[in-house]
Amino acid sequence: MITIRRSHERGHANHGWLDSYHTFSFANYYDPEHIHFRSLRVINEDRIAPKGGFPTHPHRNMEIISYVVSGSLAHRDSLGNVETIGRHGVQRFTAGTGITHSEFNPSATEPAHLLQIWILPEQQGLTPSYEQKVFEPADRPGEWVKVASRDASDGSVLIHQDAELYTTILAPGEQRTYPLRPDRHAWVQVVKGEISLNGHRLDAGDAAAVSQEEKLLLDTEPGAEVLLFDLA
Incomplete structure (x- = not known):
């Protein structure tokens, strides 16, 4: 059985600095038919304008993956990590008992295009952690x-x-x-x-x-x- 989710059917929010499409219910977009698929909770396709970004904010009990399609993404978190990833870079952090972080596009000229992915963890209250790698x-x-x-x-x-x-x-x-x-x-x-x-x-x-x-x-x-x- 294959069920298609078309791009134009997704939720959409344009904040100027951020143009985001939501595959599943997220923030102000709610669709009871598209809450999650199995443990996959969020796929947001984000385009972040040059020098735009998410200010410091908290997460708990979620596995969060960023997959950079083009441009670059800078990350800073409460664990002390300060990193930047480029095209086909992947960052993963376990929010667990609680983590705060910020993400922004460090380029003054090039937009950042990425997929933000949330996966429900198999256990609550995990120790927060972070890692990143490049996959070409x-x-x-x-x-x-x-x-x-x-x-x-x-x-x-x-x-x-x-x-x-x-x-x-x-x-x-x-x-x-x-x-x-x-x-x-x-x-x-x-x-x-x-x-x-x-x-x-x-x-x-x-x-x-x-x-x-x-x-x-x-x-x-x-x-x-x-x-x-x-x-x-």
Whole structure:
């Protein structure tokens, strides 16, 4: 079963410095049909204007991942981390018992384009932590590059949930398959380009919730960048 979530159906908020599309209910956008999918709670596609950003604010009991599509993102938190990540950089922090942080676009000229992802943790009250890495899918053509996982396998960042996040770039005319175990579910998010997913066309910003499918088959004529969540 594949359920399509079209880009134009998402919630939208434009604050001037921030242009954000919400896949699931978030802030002032509420849709009872789209609260979460499995443990995946938030996917916000954010475009932050040059020198714009989120002031210091708190989080608790959430696994939060930022995936930078283009531009750069600067991070500062109450654990003492002061970091900046660029294209295909990933930052992960466990909010746990409580953390405050700020995020902003350090560039004076270039907007930052990123996906903010929240995953519900498997346990409350975890010790807050932070890490970041760069994953360049173009360096591993034909592969699903593991970005986040419960066991930090294959160099991925650690998340406290039975979930795995992959990224891949498909060249024009390329295909990619992903076997899905009977007890697993998938969320496919098109970051750039367009794909056919098991016969369903998805454009940039579109997504699909997948259950009870043995295999995912992605193909593309123009090329595409895709995120795939493998979820319990």
